[in-house]
Amino acid sequence: MAMEWITAMDKRPCDRNLRDAELISCRLRRVEPLCRLPSSALQQLAMCGFYEDLEKGVTLFRAGEQGRFWYAVLGGSLEVRYHASETDAKAPVTLCNLSVGATFGESILHELPRDSTVVTKTTCELLRVEQQDFRLIWEKNKELMNDIITTCKLKNGFGSGVSPIASSPTKRPLSPDHPNPALPISESPSSTMSRMGWALRTLLIADSSSCLKDRKVAGKFIRKCAPGTELVDWLLNLSSIVHTRAQAAGMWQALLEEGVLSHVNKEQPFKDKCFLYRFRVDEDGSAGSYSTTEDTNAANEYVRESLSTLFQRGPDAILRMILRKPSHERTPEELELIFEELLHITALSHLSTSIKRELSSIIVFESHAQAGTILFNQGDEGRSWYILLKGSVDVVIHGKGTVATLKNGDDFGKLALINDAPRAATIVLKENNCHLLRVDKEHFNRILRDVEANTLRLQEHGKDVLVLERVAKQRGQHSAFKYTVMSGTPSKMLEHLLETRLGNQVSGLDPFLDDFLLTHIVFMPVVQLVDELANYFHCDSNNGSQTPEDREYIINFKKRVVQFMQKWVTAVRHAAFDEPSVCDFIEDLATEIEADQELSEETSIIHNVLTQMTRYQEDRNQNTGQKWKLPPNGQPICLFSGNATPSKTIIRPDDDIIFRVYCADHTYCTLRFPLHTTAGIIKACAADKLQLNRGPDDLVLIEVKSNGERSVYKDNDVSIPTSLSLNGRLFVSVKDHLDALTPLPEQEGPTEGIDIDLEILSTKEIAYQMTLFDWDLFWAVHEYELLYQTFGRHHFGKITANLDVFLRRFNELQFWIATEIVTTSSMCKRVGLLRKFIKLAAYCKEYQNLNAFFAITMGLSNMAVLRLTQTWEKIPSKFRKLFQEFEALIAPSRNHT
Numbered sequence: 001m002a003m004e005w006i007t008a009m010d011k012r013p014c015d016r017n018l019r020d021a022e023l024i025s026c027r028l029r030r031v032e033p034l035c036r037l038p039s040s041a042l043q044q045l046a047m048c049g050f051y052e053d054l055e056k057g058v059t060l061f062r063a064g065e066q067g068r069f070w071y072a073v074l075g076g077s078l079e080v081r082y083h084a085s086e087t088d089a090k091a092p093v094t095l096c097n098l099s100v101g102a103t104f105g106e107s108i109l110h111e112l113p114r115d116s117t118v119v120t121k122t123t124c125e126l127l128r129v130e131q132q133d134f135r136l137i138w139e140k141n142k143e144l145m146n147d148i149i150t151t152c153k154l155k156n157g158f159g160s161g162v163s164p165i166a167s168s169p170t171k172r173p174l175s176p177d178h179p180n181p182a183l184p185i186s187e188s189p190s191s192t193m194s195r196m197g198w199a200l201r202t203l204l205i206a207d208s209s210s211c212l213k214d215r216k217v218a219g220k221f222i223r224k225c226a227p228g229t230e231l232v233d234w235l236l237n238l239s240s241i242v243h244t245r246a247q248a249a250g251m252w253q254a255l256l257e258e259g260v261l262s263h264v265n266k267e268q269p270f271k272d273k274c275f276l277y278r279f280r281v282d283e284d285g286s287a288g289s290y291s292t293t294e295d296t297n298a299a300n301e302y303v304r305e306s307l308s309t310l311f312q313r314g315p316d317a318i319l320r321m322i323l324r325k326p327s328h329e330r331t332p333e334e335l336e337l338i339f340e341e342l343l344h345i346t347a348l349s350h351l352s353t354s355i356k357r358e359l360s361s362i363i364v365f366e367s368h369a370q371a372g373t374i375l376f377n378q379g380d381e382g383r384s385w386y387i388l389l390k391g392s393v394d395v396v397i398h399g400k401g402t403v404a405t406l407k408n409g410d411d412f413g414k415l416a417l418i419n420d421a422p423r424a425a426t427i428v429l430k431e432n433n434c435h436l437l438r439v440d441k442e443h444f445n446r447i448l449r450d451v452e453a454n455t456l457r458l459q460e461h462g463k464d465v466l467v468l469e470r471v472a473k474q475r476g477q478h479s480a481f482k483y484t485v486m487s488g489t490p491s492k493m494l495e496h497l498l499e500t501r502l503g504n505q506v507s508g509l510d511p512f513l514d515d516f517l518l519t520h521i522v523f524m525p526v527v528q529l530v531d532e533l534a535n536y537f538h539c540d541s542n543n544g545s546q547t548p549e550d551r552e553y554i555i556n557f558k559k560r561v562v563q564f565m566q567k568w569v570t571a572v573r574h575a576a577f578d579e580p581s582v583c584d585f586i587e588d589l590a591t592e593i594e595a596d597q598e599l600s601e602e603t604s605i606i607h608n609v610l611t612q613m614t615r616y617q618e619d620r621n622q623n624t625g626q627k628w629k630l631p632p633n634g635q636p637i638c639l640f641s642g643n644a645t646p647s648k649t650i651i652r653p654d655d656d657i658i659f660r661v662y663c664a665d666h667t668y669c670t671l672r673f674p675l676h677t678t679a680g681i682i683k684a685c686a687a688d689k690l691q692l693n694r695g696p697d698d699l700v701l702i703e704v705k706s707n708g709e710r711s712v713y714k715d716n717d718v719s720i721p722t723s724l725s726l727n728g729r730l731f732v733s734v735k736d737h738l739d740a741l742t743p744l745p746e747q748e749g750p751t752e753g754i755d756i757d758l759e760i761l762s763t764k765e766i767a768y769q770m771t772l773f774d775w776d777l778f779w780a781v782h783e784y785e786l787l788y789q790t791f792g793r794h795h796f797g798k799i800t801a802n803l804d805v806f807l808r809r810f811n812e813l814q815f816w817i818a819t820e821i822v823t824t825s826s827m828c829k830r831v832g833l834l835r836k837f838i839k840l841a842a843y844c845k846e847y848q849n850l851n852a853f854f855a856i857t858m859g860l861s862n863m864a865v866l867r868l869t870q871t872w873e874k875i876p877s878k879f880r881k882l883f884q885e886f887e888a889l890i891a892p893s894r895n896h897t
């Protein structure tokens with residue numbers, strides 16, 4: 001017989017006769033729930049179906065393929081799999097298993113591509129029916145077919161119905177703003193719950209005194225329903241493990257939240273009251289009304305084995321039900337239950353008891369049935385904060401893909417709320433039936449915003465990529481940001497900056513943007529920065545299909561890149577235009593922006609940047625090849641160049657500088673090199689000129705200071721001549737003979753003051769002129785020079801000449817003050833000079849020239865000057881007092897405040 005039906009099925013449908021059809025339909029009649037179909041339908045299936053006998057591990061179809069067949073499982077089992085994203089290389093999620101009787105592939109009715117992949121788990125026997133044949137059978141037996149599909153879903157837990165995951169992963173979720181505790185939290189019940197439902201219903205039906213009856217309510221006939229109170233009574237009687245009514249109610253609620261049971265009008269969660277409930281299979285009246293003895297025995301056995309599982313689920317089901325109620329409907333006892341639950345949530349552990357109590361009344365339970373659902377998109381407005389209770393989610397970032405997977409207990413979605421910025425990532429559910437707790441923005445702002453944890457860490461691929469720290473609010477400070485960046489990977493910091501510190505929504509700033517613009521060279525070379533900006537700007541080029549939301553996001557991001565460029569060149573000025581990669585990028589941007597209508601508002605910004613760039617390039621061309629000469633001994637820095645004053649002239653890396661290099665016997669050579677020349681080259685050239693016939697490895701370039709101190713240059717150091725200290729001299733020497741180096745006599749320093757009668761000059765006028773001069777020097781210093789100086793010029797290969805000159809000016813001023821005083825032999829003149837210098841410091845301070853003020857005060861604090869007690873005694877006490885104030889001001893202990 002077995003062989004006969006297979007032989008019949010092996011025939012081509014057009015070759016089958018009535019006997020074949022009878023043999024096949026007999027076989028189908030033994031398969032529950034197919035057997036429920038009328039004979040005519042079974043005959044039709046028998047005439048058009050194909051038999052497939054498959055090995056383990058065969059893929060029947062893949063997600064995304066266009067379906068052609070419907071299937072029924074006659075033997076063996078299969079697995080339904082789902083990939084969270086098409087490009088996701090990670091293991092797929094198993095949605096459910098299909099066993100004998102299951103049917104699948106109904107999506108062909110809707111001409112939809114397959115949502116999931118189906119693979120055989122064991123050797124399998126399948127009935128395969130072509131699309132047009134299945135449609136005919138479906139049309140004639142819609143209700144029964146639907147019922148078979150539902151039963152199949154209940155039995156298998158999920159999946160084989162019409163498009164269980166019909167919504168594509170890119171669709172927006174049904175994020176229920178107001179979840180309804182009367183409705184199920186999953187799309188279809190788990191296999192355990194559906195079987196438990198079947199078992200309880202079978203027993204209820206078998207019980208002659210059962211409460212499950214057909215009833216007439218308000219003139220309407222309702223099949224097989226029962227009041228909550230009676231269902232509770234029945235369950236209490238059924239098993240000794242159920243002791244209290246609350247426990248029984250929890251167990252029924254566990255069935256209700258999975259959709260196995262429901263309130264007849266779908267208006268109530270399970271309540272131990274007279275509300276009527278029924279099993280889902282009774283809603284359309286298709287389920288049978290009687291239980292066979294076999295069924296009853298099987299149900300009894302199942303209940304004996306598995307009721308404890310339902311029992312354990314009760315309390316959680318009750319809690320979830322409460323968490324889906326609106327705040328005003330939660331009773332004090334229910335709030336207490338929630339509060340106790342919140343005590344166990346790690347994401348809330350830093351919060352005080354009173355805050356957790358406040359949260360109890362507003363925190364909401366939310367569940368999502370389908371893996372692949374997008375909770376929200378990167379760039380969306382932030383509306384809620386979430387804690388993951390069950391399941392997992394992928395954190396996906398444009399251009400990067402999945403950067404992290406969050407699991408039970410993790411929280412997300414806070415960043416947008418605390419910074420009033422758009423969502424920094426898209427959150428995609430990785431599993432079916434994810435459970436979340438949600439706190440909406442208005443409550444978050446009211447309850448949590450000011451008590452948030454001090455540190456917030458973002459991870460990508462298991463590593464911290466951004467650490468934010470809460471900003472302590474200072475008086476008068478109106479930063480829009482609650483958190484500022486403490487550390488991070490350069491790329492993540494750039495991404496965070498583009499997302500939060502640029503764009504229209506930013507109403508106030510913290511120093512992060514300026515800090516990044518001015519210091520990125522320390523951790524992110526310009527070439528890398530430009531590369532990343534270009535990637536952000538072109539993020540649409542490898543992104544074929546775009547939804548309008550995607551497009552809006554992309555355009556927004558492009559605008560941010562343009563704004564970043566504008567702010568960057570404004571902050572770093574010529575340093576940006578000195579880099580060829582930056583100039584190329586600016587030109588590319590300008591071309592692309594002009595060609596893109598959606599970026600028309602950005603045209604004026606990029607033109608402005610282009611104009612600045614052109615101006616700078618013209619200026620550079622005019623001033624190329626400047627020549628500088630270090631002033632000879634004792635002369636002031638204003639004689640540094642050929643010009644009498646620096647008049648805002650910037651020293652550039654390719655400007656030449658003329659300087660001397662000495663050797664041990666004090667003979668010297670004069671060299672002329674661009675400022676960016678390395679110490680190694682200078683050393684080799686000087687050794688050659690001074691005929692020190694030694695290899696470069698045996699030689700060093702060294703500064704000898706006036707006190708005999710020596711400091712050796714690294715071969716890759718640049719900006720050498722300007723970095724010499726006041727009265728320092730450059731020597732080239734054999735490494736082993738450093739001890740033989742002595743300062744030149746001229747380095748001893750001046751023995752006389754300058755030959756000007758300072759008394760005839762107005763102190764205010766001197767201070768004024770000094771300030772103008774200092775300002776010019778200061779103006780020429782680029783912020784980057786401070787970084788090169790601090791982190792080591794050799795790391796960057798960049799000159800610090802403008803900063804060197806400015807520092808030299810400070811030292812010069814300081815030593816000039818001391819020299820003038822100690823070289824004035826007349827007491828009377830010295831007293832006058834001391835008074836004049838204190839006044840000079842006061843005027844400099846008044847002109848806000850703190851550089852000169854500090855230098856003068858330090859010059860006056862020189863031990864050689866302080867020792868002149870008689871001179872100090874002769875100046876009026878108000879000058880002495882003023883000087884004491886100045887000394888206090890320069891003391892580092894008070895941080896110069």
Ligand SMILES: Nc1ncnc2c1ncn2[C@@H]1O[C@@H]2COP(=O)(O)O[C@H]2[C@H]1O
Pocket residue numbers: 382395403404411412413414415416417422423424425426427458459460465
């Ligand atoms: N590496 C990451 N980059 C950005 N967001 C992340 C990252 N890891 C986790 N997230 C979370 O993803 C959320 C997306 O929305 P928010 O920007 O509000 O807050 C974000 C963080 O809570």
